[in-house]
Amino acid sequence: MQRPEPEPQSFDRVLSSMCTEPHSDARAAAERFLAANPGDPATYETVAALEERAVERLATLAEHPIPSDAAGYVTSGGTEANVQAVRSARNRHDGGRDDRGVNVVAPESAHFSFTKAAELLDVELRTVPVDDDYRADTDAVAAAVDDATALVVGVAGTTEYGRVDPIPELAAIAAEAGARFHVDAAWGGFVLPFTDHDWSFADAAVDTLTIDPHKFGQAPVPAGGLLAREDAALDALAVNTPYLESRSQATLTGTRSGAGVAGAVAAMDALWPDGYREAADRAADHADWLAAELADRGYDVVDPELPLVAAAVPESEFAALRDAGWKISRTGTGELRVVCMPHVTRSTLRAFLDDLDRIRG
Structure with a gap:
């Protein structure tokens, strides 16, 4: 007996998801690039050029001082971007790659991906309380950081209450501690440009930032985003790839979705601003x-x-x-x-x- 072809689930009654229906241009672009692998940009040059466009457009949304110079790449989602931000900060901390006695300080409202990152990367995750309005308590963050703090995390659009942490204040705490500062704007990043919140590279000394086109950006899944203020953040992630045409790779996964890259560019071209x-x-x-x-x-x-x-x-x-x-x-x-x-x-x-x-x- 032949089984009927399954149909994708309708979004009609979905009220819990932070993903949505892709824009029609994004859907068409994704289909064209189903077989392209941006994990080897020297081989797949067309999708590599599209990824450069994606990073520049994301950097524009996040107010990078020079969007065309921003470092970053299209990830599988916010989890990968957050893991990579922790990994980069750990590798750039005073002891370098051989130093594993470091910690990350994040509010208890931070996404569960930071728990995964801490386990995968052998770093201590120090979660601190939020205030009465569900935002990171800056006094608690300041008390938690020390010389071994590699990264302080702020959230711009928390997954439970949609709150924006006091990003400039957290960045100042990180700088005082000699730590890097990461903003998780995976969900909020495509909404915040149209608010008066301080959250971006222009608002604070942000080192890395997560922003996902496949959420409010209306790109197809998977299309997350990791941005960095400077190349050094990605350089700290690079490993040699001797059998590829591209001789090094800073991404977490090897083979990646060309569909996600192309769909993200198409969505942003159609909808920004x-x-x-x-x-x-x-x-x-x-x-x-x-x-x-x-x-x-x-x-x-x-x-x-x-x-x-x-x-x-x-x-x-x-x-x-x-x-x-x-x-x-x-x-x-x-x-x-x-x-x-x-x-x-x-x-x-x-x-x-x-x-x-x-x-x-």
């Missing part, structure tokens, strides 16, 4: 509207800063919404978490609230 500004404004409006509607129903709601809504919804109601087909998730302390990505419309949110009202009776 006006398309992204419009998407960010719509998402912010949706988040504010949903937060107000939930508050009107008596739920405790965390005031949205970026387009992410968290609210204290009882477990029985949360489970019933899941049973109704809604793809929703919870924060670490149990709140309902809704991410207003570009595919999330006002009609979708109304349908979600209709189901919630029915469940509440």
Whole structure:
């Protein structure tokens, strides 16, 4: 018996994901470059040139002082970029590559990829508390750093509450400790340019930065991004590759997705800046509207800063919404978490609230 071809899952009821439907230009570009491998740029020259364009466009979003000179590459996602930022900082710390007695200081709101990085790279991860508004507590960060701190991490768009840490203050703490400073803007990076937040290379002494086109950038998966202020950050990652046409490689993976690179460039060409500004404004409006509607129903709601809504919804109601087909998730302390990505419309949110009202009776 022949099985039917599986169809991709619809985004219609997906409210928990930080990925979204790719732009049509990005989808077409990805298909054209399915077989290209930017892991060997000397062999695959066309996609290598596209990756240079991708890095320059990402650097423009992140306000690198000279976008055409920015270092970086298109990663598989934010996890790889964060692991590489830790690896680079460890390798550049005072003892160099042979020094493994180093630590990384990050707020407890940091993405779980930093836990993976610490385990993989044999560094100590020191997580510090957040303040009452879910942002990194600068006093706690300052108390945690020492001479062995290789990296301080700030988050610009936390995955649970959409908060932006005090990036300039954290950068100053890192500089005082002689550490590198990394900003994880994997999700927030395509929204923050249209806000008044301080988060970018222009706002602080940022050494490395994660920013993912396959999130709010509307590129196909996989298309993450790692940016660095200077070449030395990537030089610290390079290993010899004697059998390739390219004689060294700074990336974490060898073979990489040409589709992701081409799709990221196509999405940014199509949407920067006006398309992204419009998407960010719509998402912010949706988040504010949903937060107000939930508050009107008596739920405790965390005031949205970026387009992410968290609210204290009882477990029985949360489970019933899941049973109704809604793809929703919870924060670490149990709140309902809704991410207003570009595919999330006002009609979708109304349908979600209709189901919630029915469940509440």
